[in-house]
Amino acid sequence: MTDGPANQSPKPLRSAKRRLIFVLIAGVLAIIGTLTAGYYFAVRPVTLKIAVGPANSDDLRVVQALAQAFNNNNQQHSQVKLRPVPTEGATASAQTLGEGKADLAIIRGDLDVPKNAQAVATLRKNVVVMWAPPSKGKARKGAKITKITQLAGHKIAVVGRTPANVNLLKLILQQYGVDPNKVEIVQFPANEAADAIRNQKADAYLAAGPANSKITIDAITASSRDGGEPTFLAIDAAEAISQNHPAYEAAEIPAGSLGAANRPEDEVKTISFAHHIVARKGLAESTVAAFTRQLFAIRQQLKTDFPLAAKIETPDTDKDATIPVHPGAAAFVDGEEKTFLDRYSDYIWWGLMALSAMGSAGAWFAGYLKQDERNTNTSQRERLLEMLKTARQSDATDELDQLQAEADDILRHTLDCYEHGAIEEGTLTAFNIALEQFHNAVADRKALLLSMPQNLQRAATQFRAAGTA
Incomplete structure (x- = not known):
């Protein structure tokens, strides 16, 4: 043997x-696990921080109402939740966004816009109202003011503490050749404007806000306590201002839109500017598209308690827009929002290719x-x-x-x-x-x-x- x-x-x-x-089962489970995890992270709700202010403002109240509606557990398919970040005002909100401390912000279109800000929606349009109180009753010194060019040497009261409204007044005065240094400018807090106007007399007033702003209407009423009707000062140079300053647009104050006694009796030319909802430039397109979709789906639900919510408009998607639109918002507006398969088809295709390659490798390994x-x-x-x-x-x-x-x-x-x-x-x-x-x-x-x-x-x-x- x-x-x-x-x-x-x-x-x-x-x-x-x-x-x-x-090996094949492990590979298939790995791919399925990766796709499942990707799907979960793609559709899970995302919480966005939105900077808004000042405290007790209509903007903050609207945002809080939106946040409550977004975060409502009964809202199925809600992909975005909101967390308000209170600030001192539009300027501070813009700065918060610029520093990356917020994902969204409510800003004024006529202020410095952060470089990383892209428009998502127009929260509201604001009109500038300028008027002179009636001269009846306790007569005021000097001739009656009927034009902006007559404001030199007079006292002008601005409703609201923000420096933006003072700068806006100076811009208007300069357009009409009135030296801002030759007028006296005082400011009243918006929530105290009516009482302040009753205690201090001014020769003219300026307020900026929504066309039917209660603050503006109350201020006009308070300045007319001596009887008679105020004289509304038309901004006839609105077109020229909008040409030189794209953040402003020519607008009209409709007749009878400012309270009792058919104020004003006729349309008054003025300028307008917008408050925008903007997003960080780096925010995912799908996230912004989902936020925009939810925003316009919910706004009608809030208009009863918050009429301003019904004023929310889609952003300007033109390439020459003052604030460039975010691609996610543009996709929603243009009806080109990508579905889950559109966004991740490449990953799914590569996953299938990886599975096929794994099968080939497995066959070779088995042969080996x-x-x-x-x-x-x-x-x-x-x-x-x-x-x-x-x-x-x-x-x-x-x-x-x-x-x-x-x-x-x-x-x-x-x-x-x-x-x-x-x-x-x-x-x-x-x-x-x-x-x-x-x-x-x-x-x-x-x-x-x-x-x-x-x-x-x-x-x-x-x-x-x-x-x-």
């Missing part, structure tokens, strides 16, 4: 098919793993043929029994290889033929040895041993 590794019983190899299946089994099976088949030759020349039944046991191990390993896919059915058929020949050779040799006397068996064994020496 020969010695060597070929005579040792082959150890069962780990199933290549099971390893391949494990089976190569060792195929090589081992080939050497064992050759070993079986050698055992066939040895069995036909064997002179001892013990040796034949050992060969038979080795053949059984080879058979077991070959069946394992076939089960794992390492060998094909044709190879297994060839092996079965060789194995059958081996079994026949062992059976024939044992029958021959049993029929021979013991002394002839020993003599044959010694003769063969001497021949091989």
Whole structure:
């Protein structure tokens, strides 16, 4: 009997098919997990911080109402939630956005706009109202003021503490050739304007706000306490102002829109400017599109309690707009908002490609793993043929029994290889033929040895041993 590794019983190899299946399942689960995680992060609600002020302003109240509606648990499919960040006013809100401390902000269009701000919506349009109180009753010194050019040397009261309104007044005066240094300018807090106007007399007033602003109407009423009707000062140069300062637009104050007594009796030319909802330039397009969609879906629900909410308008999407529109808001306005598949089709396609590549790699890896089994099976088949030759020349039944046991191990390993896919059915058929020949050779040799006397068996064994020496 020969010695060597070929005579040792082959150890069962780990199933290549099971390893391949494990690798493929792991890969598929990884891809599915990645896609699921991507979908979750894509559709999960995003909380945006919105800077707005000042305290107790209509802007803040509207934003708080929007935040409550956005954050309402009953609002299904709500992709965006809001968290108001109170500021001291539009200037501070713009600064907060510019510093990256907020995602959205309410700003005035006629103030410095942060470089990273892009328009999402127009919150409201504001008109400038200038008027002179009636001269009836306690007569005022000087001629009646009917034009802006007559304001030099007079006292002008501005409603609101923001410096922006004072700058706006100076801009209007300069347009009409009135030196701002030759007028006295005082300011009243917006929420205290009516009382302040009753206690202090001015020759003219300026207020800026929505066309039907209660603050403006109350201020006009308070300045008319002596009887008579105020004289509204038309800004006839509105077109020229808008040409030189794109943040302003020419507008008209409709007749009868400023309270009782049909104020004003006729349309009055003026200028307007907008309060905008702006977003950080780097804010995701899909997030801004979702915010814009929710904003215009909810505004009608709020108009009963907050009439200003109904004034929200879509932004200017022209390329030459004063404030460039955010791509997400433009997509909503233009009806080009991308769906989930539109946004992530590339990732899904690459995922499928990765899955296909993983399948190809898995097939190659499986073939690589089976190569060792195929090589081992080939050497064992050759070993079986050698055992066939040895069995036909064997002179001892013990040796034949050992060969038979080795053949059984080879058979077991070959069946394992076939089960794992390492060998094909044709190879297994060839092996079965060789194995059958081996079994026949062992059976024939044992029958021959049993029929021979013991002394002839020993003599044959010694003769063969001497021949091989």
